[in-house]
Amino acid sequence: MRRSEQTRRRILDAAALWLNKKGLAETSLQDLADEVGLQTASLYYHFPSKDALIEEVLHKGIEIVYEDVRRALDALEPSASYRERVRVAIAAHLSSLLEHGDYTSANIRNFPLVPENLREKNLSIRRQYGDYWRQLLQDAQKAGEVAPNVDLSLVRLFLVGAMNWSTEWFNPRKKSIDAIADMICSMIFDGIGPKEQRPSDGGQKRVTRR
Template identity: 40%
Template sequence: MRAHATQDESRAALGAGEARRLQILDIAARHFRTRGYAAVSMRDIATEAGMRTPSLYYHFPSKDDLVIAVMDRGIAVVRETVVAALDALPPDAGTKHRLVKAMRAHLHALHSLSDYTSANVRIFGQLPEALRSANLPERRAYQAIWSELLAPTCVADRSRLPERVAIFIGAMNATLEWVDPARSDLEALADHLAQVLLNNVLEDVSE
């Protein structure tokens, strides 16, 4: 309960316009997550927000602008969570330890923190090419973190690094299709997934 109160208090400290914008984004993220990109209209979001559709366009000039904002926030939530988890590790933490910690943080953000993260994963493939391209800077910034984490596993063949990054992130994101976070231990899931994925990629790493 206190976490929700803190979020509400933080938003209350914002200006009315920014608080309203965040409310709209929250509603949009939930709709995109549950219904997909094409099925959601600006009218749907405006109705739930208790506003007229033309008023919604004051905050977001188009559905495309709204989608891009949700998609970028979805990646940012995961990235911030993973970076915080890695920053909390001691400087001498080994490669395997860092990878497992990052995987736990990614799954936690994906399943537990917000509608934004799962909306990003679920509708990215549904978007027109222009909207996917608009989200690429955020995606590449996040992929760069995993490139650094996995670089020690590709010493023998650096060309395999992009493929390995895609495999790790893809495997974690795919859990949205089969994991019920209410019934699953996400840390145990992360540890199991790490065991499976890391089994054959740490041969070049001594720690």
């Protein structure tokens, strides 16, 4: 990696850290320049404005996870079940999220706070990643591995939302990423109620009148 690329990466890493820990209002170019040992004017060589820097951090917050999930699924055998594909996608999302936590958390925390033009630019890759999960779940449903009456939009929102906040609750001393992925996958495909007691009438108990 060339020196200019290394410097650019250091600036991005510092910006992601500050946006995650301190937030948009408390992140200034002067602070970032001090953090990476540069003059403020030198930052403009790599990023023409603070908005351009924030835009790149937000983009990476989604792009990194998206690429890792796609790479993990591409490595599976074509014969892999959709249950296994979903489990692998969950594990890859969590692993990537926690490895690059500053970027992903910076996106989650600051997306509602950035100017509208930056939100609009970030929505493109957000939609792409959302569509990727939507297609995965739709394929699982078409293959008969997900019930036809399940609202996949709700499943996707619950799933991705829960995974995104794992940076707040994940503790490797309690459960590994693989163990969490297994459990989440089991909840999605098997439910959380005991199978032998699961009612077939939507959970409503029948009352016998005498």
